[in-house]
Amino acid sequence: MPIITLTTDFGIKDHFVSAVKGAIYTELPDATIVDISHEISPFHITEAAYIIQNAYKSFPKGSIHIIGIDSELNPENKHIAVKLDDHYFICANNGLISLIASEFRPEKIVEINIHDAIGTNFPVLDVFVAVACHIARGGTLEVVGKSISDIKLIKGITPIVNVGDKQIVGSIIYIDNYGNLITNINRKLFEDVGKGRKFKITARSAVFDTIYERYSDAINFDIEKTKREEDGKKLAIFNSSGYLELAIYKSNPKTVGGASSLFGLYFRDTVSITFE
Incomplete structure (x- = not known):
């Protein structure tokens, strides 16, 4: 069973992190969940990218990384699942992946399209967990989304x-x-x-x-x-x-x-x- 990691700006005071973990264990009782960080500054995409970029490489290939930063779904902030460097990343298409992918070209990107079947105002708990558990069970990305070729880029932070x-x-x-x-x-x-x-x-x-x-x-x-x-x-x-x-x-x-x-x-x- 692949490891599932969590990186969010939820903090540890509220119930959000525990709810996400509970949802994963409900789907996958034998899951291994690792917290990378829940102390990302609110909506701080660059900070999250730096931490994840330097943490994920220590995990086994095939690990699944849920990223709950600026994750509310809207017309300008779609959800994506990405296979990159033999790891899977589930997050919003807000530029974060472009920072993580500075060294590796993504092997596959899909825009997640299962929202109508789930319906939620807490996408990390419902949508991201569903996608992560699907991948952990051996499912393919094409089942949860449509293939896309481009991701949102963050500019202005290159020396x-x-x-x-x-x-x-x-x-x-x-x-x-x-x-x-x-x-x-x-x-x-x-x-x-x-x-x-x-x-x-x-x-x-x-x-x-x-x-x-x-x-x-x-x-x-x-x-x-x-x-x-x-x-x-x-x-x-x-x-x-x-x-x-x-x-x-x-x-x-x-x-x-x-x-x-x-x-x-x-x-x-x-x-x-x-x-x-």
Whole structure:
């Protein structure tokens, strides 16, 4: 039985997540359900895409991913089921899949058309669960929808390389639990454009000229602990997902603050890298 994952902006206070799980278990008592996250910022498609893109690859091929973000059905927000990288994704056609599919071309896309048979104002509970359980039982996508070739694209979040490869201009796409700032500039782009040149990263008033491999590489452990710069140390790193991240060493947004609050940077704010 394939694993079914859930990613939503429902939070955990209300009944929504439990209702979705209950509906799946009613259909598939032996199902394995994994929560990726239910703390996505409301209707935040880019945030959801970043989290799912970096989580789904750790699951077995054939896993089914229900995505409850901006999922209300309307003429401009149809529902789709997508086979991508040997995984299945069920969500609204709101641009989210275009972000997840940046590395892989979808193998099959269908526009879900079973709504008349179900009738609902809670599509994640009724429609998405029905489709997920159908796939889990070995059903094909063609049974639940009509094949389409295009999905909605989200534009304006790709880094820009200025003329002469002198500068990359990107933006903040995600702020993690530690207040660290993840940009849309990945290691490959940085290396392809930079070609080993010296650089300066600028994000509002924060400036960096070194990118570390690990957070602790920013700390000089040869200096006595009471004398070295440690707590509050700002740093840039390529994170485990390969994206440039601006961080504060051992930050805690609830006490000393994180990079977002300390640098005054938030979603979509600009980060530039200038090469010599």
